[in-house]
Amino acid sequence: MSKFLVIDGLDGSGKGSVTRMLRAYLTEKGIGNDLISFPMYENESSALVKLYLSGKLGQHPDDNNAYAASMLFAADRYVSFVTDWRKLYEKENSVLIADRYTTANAVHQLTKLPKEQWDGFLDWLFDFEYTKLGLPAPDHTFYIEMPPALCRRMIAKRAEETGRVVDIHEKDPTHLDGAYRSALYASEKLGWTRIASFRGEEPRPLKEVFEELLAKAGL
Structure with a gap:
């Protein structure tokens, strides 16, 4: 099986850029x-995820409860695993990187619930995706x-530059x-490796963030 790494973070955190930098580094090293x-x-x-995120199932995130919304994102992971990326996961001597994963349900859906229900939701979520659906659990999770x-x-700047x-x-x-x-709660409870992509009120240079991730990933 491939070494399976997950990189997650809020939109605008630099997660996607750091993920691409990691892949470029591995390719350069012949990994x-x-x-x-x-x-x-x-x-x-x-x-189903597109319907949800576009607002067609409700204009506010809370219009769909944590469990219902999580099922939509889990379906995307399950169907794509069966039809597409299972073969990538089963490669030997390789690294599979996920830009977001089940972790994103923990980050974005947990907030819809009262805090006294958070542990129960996290138990349900990871049992559902990793045990019931049989999706692979990552070897290491990084939270940017x-x-x-x-x-x-950062989101506003990106939208202005790209029209997204x-x-x-x-x-x-x-x-x-x-x-x-x-995210702070889940990362503490679940043992994710947190890497700050900010210093004070400004973003850290992405190269610094990447180098910290690389050191902590042991690659």
Whole structure:
């Protein structure tokens, strides 16, 4: 089996850029690697996720409860695993990198629940995806940490530069604030490796963030 690494973080945190830097590094070193990104927008498996994120199931994230929304994202992972990336995971002497994974359900759905229900939800979530659905559990999970106020700045800048339409999570300030608190809780409880992509009120240079991840990944 491949070594399976997950990199997660709020939108705008630099997660995607660091993920691409890791893949470029592995390729340069001659280490076999593959990248999967969730949601898999280019795959039919993400059809339900697209309905949710576009607001067609409700304009506010809370219009769909934590369990219902989690099922939509889990379906994307399950269907794409069966039809597409299982063969990548089963490669020998390779590294499989996931840009978001089950971790994203913990970050974005946990915040919809009262805090006294968080542990129960996390137990259900990882049992459902890894045991009931049979999706592979990662060997190492990294969480790229950036406060929501700074994430919002980065999201706005990206949208202005690219014309990209923001989804219901990105445009809801209360959701990003809650997701940040959820991420800190989940990372502590579940043993994720947290890497700060900010210094004070500004983003850290991505090269620094990447080098810290590389050292902690043992690659």
